Amino acid sequence: MVAHPSRRRAELALVAIACVWGATFVVVKEALRDSSTLLFLALRFSLATLALAAAFRPLPSRFDRTKPILAGGALVGIVLFFGYLLQTVGLRYTTPSKSAFITGLCVVMVPVFSAFVARRPPGASEALGVATATVGMALLTLRGASLKMEFGDVVTLGGAAAFSIHIILLGRFASKLGFQALALTQVATAAVLGLSTFWWVERPTVRWTPGLISALVVTGLLATAVAFSVQSWAQQHTTPTRTALILAMEPVFAWLTSFVVAGELLAPRAALGAVLILAGILLVELKPLARADGHKPQARYN
Numbered sequence: 001m002v003a004h005p006s007r008r009r010a011e012l013a014l015v016a017i018a019c020v021w022g023a024t025f026v027v028v029k030e031a032l033r034d035s036s037t038l039l040f041l042a043l044r045f046s047l048a049t050l051a052l053a054a055a056f057r058p059l060p061s062r063f064d065r066t067k068p069i070l071a072g073g074a075l076v077g078i079v080l081f082f083g084y085l086l087q088t089v090g091l092r093y094t095t096p097s098k099s100a101f102i103t104g105l106c107v108v109m110v111p112v113f114s115a116f117v118a119r120r121p122p123g124a125s126e127a128l129g130v131a132t133a134t135v136g137m138a139l140l141t142l143r144g145a146s147l148k149m150e151f152g153d154v155v156t157l158g159g160a161a162a163f164s165i166h167i168i169l170l171g172r173f174a175s176k177l178g179f180q181a182l183a184l185t186q187v188a189t190a191a192v193l194g195l196s197t198f199w200w201v202e203r204p205t206v207r208w209t210p211g212l213i214s215a216l217v218v219t220g221l222l223a224t225a226v227a228f229s230v231q232s233w234a235q236q237h238t239t240p241t242r243t244a245l246i247l248a249m250e251p252v253f254a255w256l257t258s259f260v261v262a263g264e265l266l267a268p269r270a271a272l273g274a275v276l277i278l279a280g281i282l283l284v285e286l287k288p289l290a291r292a293d294g295h296k297p298q299a300r301y302n
Contacts, residue, residue, distance in 0.1 A: 073185025
């Protein structure tokens with residue numbers, strides 16, 4: 001069966017988003033040589049806020065409901081900021097490809113956290129997916145006879161948990177508040193948090209190199225403002241499950257970018273771990289054991 005042209009364009013757009021997000025792991029890794037972490041995030045989200053404010057003028061009528069939008073957007077923005085903060089700090093101490101694969105675990109964490117909130121046990125596919133991804137993460141990150149995760153891996157895992165909570169919150173608020181208003185308020189909240197903390201939480205440093213400026217343009221405009229807008233349009237023409245599966249390609253693009261730019265190679269053990277993480281993500285999203293779960297596969301978020 002031939003896919004509808006609109007769906008084809010939407011899914012190609014999502015592939016492009018996954019490629020951009022995957023490539024930013026290497027870009028941010030390089031940019032952190034020229035900027036402190038919080039200052040980089042403050043600049044990234046401030047640029048994205050200005051871009052979204054300009055793009056969404058005039059603001060939609062739903063924005064008249066200021067209080068619920070500000071409250072929902074602020075909550076989502078706080079979680080989003082801490083997700084990026086932990087991910088960016090972790091990138092200082094781990095490789096871009098490992099950071100991407102660990103971050104990909106947020107797809108697996110979503111049904112686990114959702115099941116906890118709903119007070120129901122995960123289905124068979126979800127449980128198997130979590131177990132598979134956990135084994136993969138161990139192979140990818142644990143080092144030496146002590147079997148300890150490195151600091152950067154632990155921090156990045158915390159970022160993945162924050163991103164999974166962010167997905168759940170978006171599913172709760174997006175349909176009620178409208179994507180444009182919610183996108184703007186959450187990104188603006190992240191910008192405010194970065195601007196209000198970088199000057200006292202860390203010792204701010206910045207060198208305005210071409211690499212840093214390029215990284216801010218790529219992450220602020222492409223990976224944040226444009227990517228959020230394109231994803232909103234694309235999901236009007238394809239299903240949430242197909243969206244999640246396409247975006248699960250992000251770690252693959254991250255590794256390919258890291259290989260091309262930095263020549264990073266995965267050891268056989270780490271490569272097997274990466275494959276298992278992707279397999280766990282697919283098990284959770286595709287739910288091949290749906291009959292054993294006792295229900296039909298459902299979308300992860302709207």
